[in-house]
Amino acid sequence: ETGVTQTPRHLVMGMTNKKSLKCEQHLGHNAMYWYKQSAKKPLELMFVYSLEERVENNSVPSRFSPECPNSSHLFLHLHTLQPEDSALYLCASSQGSRGLTDTQYFGPGTRLTVL
Amino acid sequence: AQSVTQLGSHVSVSEGALVLLRCNYSSSVPPYLFWYVQYPNQGLQLLLKYTSAATLVKGINGFEAEFKKSETSFHLTKPSAHMSDAAEYFCAVSPYNQGGKLIFGQGTELSVKP
Numbered sequence: 740e741t742g743v744t745q746t747p748r749h750l751v752m753g754m755t756n757k758k759s760l761k762c763e764q765h766l767g768h769n770a771m772y773w774y775k776q777s778a779k780k781p782l783e784l785m786f787v788y789s790l791e792e793r794v795e796n797n798s799v800p801s802r803f804s805p806e807c808p809n810s811s812h813l814f815l816h817l818h819t820l821q822p823e824d825s826a827l828y829l830c831a832s833s834q835g836s837r838g839l840t841d842t843q844y845f846g847p848g849t850r851l852t853v854l
Numbered sequence: 855a856q857s858v859t860q861l862g863s864h865v866s867v868s869e870g871a872l873v874l875l876r877c878n879y880s881s882s883v884p885p886y887l888f889w890y891v892q893y894p895n896q897g898l899q900l901l902l903k904y905t906s907a908a909t910l911v912k913g914i915n916g917f918e919a920e921f922k923k924s925e926t927s928f929h930l931t932k933p934s935a936h937m938s939d940a941a942e943y944f945c946a947v948s949p950y951n952q953g954g955k956l957i958f959g960q961g962t963e964l965s966v967k968p
Contacts (some may be wrong), residue, residue, distance in 0.1 A: 781960045781961070847896050
């Protein structure tokens with residue numbers, strides 16, 4: 740595997756379900772990101788982790804819970820979601836040098852549908 | 855607050871024609887600027903980036919962009935469109951010294967007609 744991978748690629752869940760999205764990067768990077776991509780809206784940054792420490796949380800509802808157990812893995816735990824949470828969830832990673840702008844490398848995304 | 859505006863949510867060109875996708879940013883300090891492309895059912899792929907070196911930046915697949923501070927613009931161009939260029943294109947700005955945070959525009963969908 741190379742680059743940034745995400746599983747599953749597609750997920751359909753009910754409003755009462757609990758599920759998790761997984762992201763893995765094989766680039767030796769130190770920073771990882773979760774984005775939400777909804778139709779007709781700009782990508783929204785949800786969470787940023789640098790060296791496994793959460794450094795940004797952009798007022799995301801608590802029904803989204805991130806976890807970064809190590810610098811290669813990032814999870815997004817989902818519970819009691821709403822239909823408006825249906826979107827493409829993208830994971831990205833970067834080298835993570837503070838103060839510099841590193842290129843972010845994106846995974847293919849998980850297409851989430853909440854019924 | 856920093857923002858990015860992409861003029862035109864949809865652009866259609868003929869194969870072989872010039873591609874011009876517009877991007878304007880708002881920033882008091884010149885930021886770092888990026889163009890990403892997203893093909894159907896895929897993630898975003900970096901086309902090119904500007905990091906205060908040369909104002910004309912060359913990227914992959916024949917694309918280039920010019921940073922114009924006086925116009926706060928970073929438009930993306932390609933001299934001759936190919937059918938394979940059909941995709942969605944995103945301009946993004948990373949404010950200086952904010953640790954790599956990216957602010958994206960709304961995207962421009964490029965269609966290429968045969």
